[in-house]
Amino acid sequence: MSGTQDGHVAIVTGANHGIGAAVARALAREGCAVLCAYWPVRDPADAGLPDEYRRSRARDAGAVVSAIHQAGGRALAVAQDLRAPEAAGLLFDAAEEAFGPVDILINNATGWVADSFAPAPADRHGRALQPVTAASWSQQFAVDAMAPALLIGEFARRHAARGARWGRIVGLTSGGSGGFPQEVSYGAAKAAQENYTMSAAAELAPLGITANMVHPPVTDTGWITDSVRRYVADSGTRVASPEQVAEVICQLVSDAAALISGNRIQLR
DSSP: OTTOOTTOEEEESSTTSHHHHHHHHHHHHTTOEEEEEEOOOOOOOOTTSOHHHHHHHHSOSHHHHHHHHHTTOEEEEEEOOTTSTTHHHHHHHHHHHHTSOOOEEEEOOOOOOOEESSOOSBOTTSOBOEEOOHHHHHHHHIIIIIHHHHHHHHHHHHHHHTTOOOEEEEEEOOSOTTOOTTOHHHHHHHHHHHHHHHHHHHHSGGGTEEEEEEEOOSBOSSOOOHHHHHHHHHHTOOOBOHHHHHHHHHHHTSGGGTTOOSOEEEOO
């Protein structure tokens, strides 16, 4: 992560597996202290999802933190349900108590639900679909829209109160303006997060804060099946690793990226 010095403090949500875990490890290697926020998700059995992926979502962030400690880094795991309105303040309090003021925020966590308007039992990869309901909408928007908005607000408030002049916000998105068929609430919630982040880029620029969204390609966080690999190959794109996505995020939070803000960065 070119240009990132020791002494920065990061909060990474969804840091118990996948991209969040990779980002936490990468930031720690660069000298950042990392609060690894997570919430174990116990997905029901689904023929379209590998069992190991379901197990990884249900784990805590202990293994990630242990790996960081063994490498000489600083990290703390905090279990926090992002659906709770008080979650943002609690995470910042925990990070500040352990490491000091937070100046890097990575909104990676997702409340992913495969829901659809179409009356189909499964998506094109065999994953179970549910209809759009108040429950599916609430779960998705609480984690992927409300929580990032409150975390950004908490970040900005504390940053301004201490007169800080350097900060980085990065969110993770999927889908886009064309919608996200068969993951409709997920796509809509991520679109809301993107809008919040773009507003933050404009409003918080005078405080020295940059804010960007990263749209990874299909990323092998453990959920990819042979069906998904065939789909990706036929589409002419490729499957990324969490570490490849983490490398881009680390560049965005470096000093070298001071002029990069208000962007939705599509990885291919």
